[in-house]
Amino acid sequence: MTVPIIKLGDNLIITIQTEMTDDMAVEAQNKILSRIRETEARGLLIDLSVIDVIDSFMGRVLNDTAMMARLMGAQTVVAGIQPGVAVTFMELGLKMKNVYTVLDIEQGLELLKSLE
Amino acid sequence: MVNSITIEISEEGDIVVARQKGRSIAKNLGFSVVDQCRIATGISELARNIFLYASTGLIMILTLIENNRMGLEIIAKDMGPGIPDIKLAMLDGYSTSNGLGMGLPGTKRLMDEFEIISETGAGTEIIVRKWLN
Numbered sequence: 001m002t003v004p005i006i007k008l009g010d011n012l013i014i015t016i017q018t019e020m021t022d023d024m025a026v027e028a029q030n031k032i033l034s035r036i037r038e039t040e041a042r043g044l045l046i047d048l049s050v051i052d053v054i055d056s057f058m059g060r061v062l063n064d065t066a067m068m069a070r071l072m073g074a075q076t077v078v079a080g081i082q083p084g085v086a087v088t089f090m091e092l093g094l095k096m097k098n099v100y101t102v103l104d105i106e107q108g109l110e111l112l113k114s115l116e
Numbered sequence: 117m118v119n120s121i122t123i124e125i126s127e128e129g130d131i132v133v134a135r136q137k138g139r140s141i142a143k144n145l146g147f148s149v150v151d152q153c154r155i156a157t158g159i160s161e162l163a164r165n166i167f168l169y170a171s172t173g174l175i176m177i178l179t180l181i182e183n184n185r186m187g188l189e190i191i192a193k194d195m196g197p198g199i200p201d202i203k204l205a206m207l208d209g210y211s212t213s214n215g216l217g218m219g220l221p222g223t224k225r226l227m228d229e230f231e232i233i234s235e236t237g238a239g240t241e242i243i244v245r246k247w248l249n
Contacts, residue, residue, distance in 0.1 A: 019136070021128050022164070052153060053135055055160040056218040084153030092157065092222035093208055 003028040005035050011043040011112050012036065012074075013105070016051055025061045032065060036072050043112040044069050047105050049080025059094040066098040075100065075115055079108040119179040123163075125194075126172045131163040134175045141177055142188055146248060154226040155188060155246055161219040162192035162242055168213050170196020170239065180245065187228075187247040195239040202232055 003024070006013045012035055020028070032044065046062075048054070054062070066076035077100040081089075089096070100115075102108045121141070123134045139156040147155065159175060166173035173194030180187040199205045206224070211217035220242075224230040229245040 019132055021132055023128055052139070053156045053160055055157050055164070056222060057164060082153070084150040087150050088153050088157045088226060091154070091225045092161075093218045093225070094222075 003031065005032060007035075007039050007041070008109075010041060010116065011045055011109075012039065012041045013045045013047070015047040015105075019051070019053070020058070022057055022061075025058055029061055029065045029068070033068055033072065036069060036074050041074050043115060044074055044076045045079060045105065045108040045112060046076065047079045047108070048085070049082070049104070052082055052085065054081075054085050054089055054094075056092055056094060059089060059092070063095075063097050063099070070098050075112070077102055077108045077111055079103065079105050121177050123175045123177075124172070125163050125166045125175060128167060131160055131167060134163040135160040138175075138177055138188075138190065141179070142246075145179065145186060145188060147188070147246070151246060155190070158223045158226045158244055158246075159190055161223045162190065162244070165219055165240075165242075166192055166194045166196070170194035173239075180247075185247055187245050189243065189245045192242045192244075193239070194241075198236040198238055198240055199232070199234040200236050202234060206232075 003014060069076050079102045100111055102111055121137060123137055135156040138159040139152050142152045142155045163175050176191040178189040180189050204210050206221050208221045209217040227244040228247050231243040234240040
């Protein structure tokens with residue numbers, strides 16, 4: 001199971017379509033970073049709308065990916081965080097760093113455009 | 117107690133299986149979507165701890181009926197190295213595995229009740245409960 005990464009202009013769109021194991025998340029992180037390098041992308045849009053659990057490990061991978069992308073010159077926008085995920089994220093004590101957040105992919109694309 | 121299910125944790129994919137089972141049981145019991153998420157996330161943290169520190173163990177999910185209220189009990193049991201200092205393990209940001217150190221204290225915040233029994237060299241048992249409002 002791999003995470004599809006679609007190039008759209010200067011941006012990469014990643015739609016997480018299934019619940020991920022820890023290994024899959026780390027693999028997706030590596031793949032995203034290689035694609036940034038290959039495509040010289042300036043923005044990442046990660047759609048998490050079908051994800052219904054973000055635990056401390058997944059939260060860390062997400063933050064790390066955004067930080068690494070930023071080191072490579074790309075901004076990260078996360079779209080579609082579910083209400084329950086937002087609540088548990090806070091209660092777990094996790095923090096979102098280096099990440100823009102939007103409600104859906106459409107808003108994400110607009111935001112990426114305004115960042116260019 | 118009317119129902120129980122046991123999930124063996126021995127590989128990484130079992131973490132996902134355990135939290136999916138937990139969510140589906142919570143949903144059937146009538147927990148809100150947000151509570152389902154709390155329960156699934158808590159199970160995920162507990163199952164990962166088993167996998168990370170003890171390699172293998174069990175997650176048991178039980179339905180509770182007590183004084184006209186219903187709830188869910190999750191028992192995470194392993195025969196791993198145990199937790200030498202529980203107070204330290206319950207501190208936000210403390211980790212011996214290079215993690216975030218949010219797993220145990222975070223899970224406690226997600227649940228209504230949290231108990232931890234651990235003996236060095238003998239294993240760890242963590243019991244959490246969430247009550248249906």
